[in-house]
Amino acid sequence: MxxxxxxxxxxxxxxxxxxxxxxxxxxxxxxxxxxxxxxxxxxxxxxxxxxxxxxxxxxxxxxxxxVVHVDHQHVPGESVITPDCSKYVAFQKGRWDGNDLYWLRNGGLPTTDFTQATIFDRPGDTAELVWLPFATADAVKRRTxxxxxxxxxxxxxxxxxxVPAHISRARRRKPGTGKTRLNCPDCGRIHWQLNPYVFEGCADWQCAGARTHG
Structure with a gap:
């Protein structure tokens, strides 16, 4: 490493x-x-x-x-057919993962992983697909x-x-209450309280923590 x-x-x-x-x-x-x-x-x-x-x-x-993805903002939104091209890839119209395209692949569902996209020797149906020269998409691929x-x-x-102390405290807070989760230093029982710094006492009256810290 x-x-x-x-x-x-x-x-x-x-x-x-x-x-x-x-x-x-x-x-x-x-x-x-x-x-x-x-x-x-x-x-x-x-x-x-x-x-x-x-x-x-x-x-x-x-x-x-x-995972290698292609952002739809960096490629044409309509099919590009060129006379001398023999390598094409196709993506689904109107479908994205964030900004990333879904590519056709043989034997499986469309995928956002560009390395799994099938390379065709000629474009096919354009009704629900956009066909591009492989080189066009390959030039703008990126690792994500x-x-x-x-x-x-x-x-x-x-x-x-x-993990820094302020991150640990933030992770222990109960959403919407302002309370922080602390463990009783005597019995380990979880206790929620507004003070994130000083333990205010265990909720179990039988615990030594209820007397020592209460």
Whole structure:
């Protein structure tokens, strides 16, 4: 494993794709090639002072799970037929995963994974499909990461990152109540309270924590 990390912005997911902080913090992009690369020390430091929606991840793990997609904004929306072309791909009209196209493939349902798209020697029916020269789509393909594949245990903690205290507190909060989940230091029972810093006492009157901390 190399000392390389990306920073995901979990708020700006596009379709099934994670969005990454771009080089030098210039916005977000689903294209892994545009992601800023941090060292472990840099990623941990940024996380320690960052927002709850920013998540550093091991770059090697992301790269290993990357899926090649094509953004519909970067290819023609109508069929392009050229006399000398002998390699075509076809995508479904009006169907997207975020911005990404669904490609025809032999023996299976349409897929957003461009590497699985079937290459045809000539275009076919154009009623529900758009046909493009393979080279046109191949020129704008990009590597993306499915946010559903994010494995915190393996790609975060397992890569050497440690969850900052303010992130842990945020994850323990009960939505809509302002309360934070704490465990009784005596019996381990879960306790919800408004004070996220000081344990206010166990709810079980038989627990020593009810007397010690109550």
């Amino acid at each position: 190399t000392d390389r990390f990306y920073m995901i912005c979990t708020r700006d997911t596009v379709g099934s794709n994670a969005s990454f902080w771009c080089h030098n913090g210039h916005g977000y992009n689903t294209n892994i090639e545009k992601a800023h690369v941090y060292t472990l020390v840099e990623a941990q430091s940024r996380w320690n002072t960052g927002r709850t929606i920013d998540q550093p991840v091991c770059a090697d793990s992301v790269d290993a799970l990357a 990461f499915p946010i559903a594949m994010l494995d915190h245990r393996r790609m975060v903690q397992g890569a050497g990152l440690r």
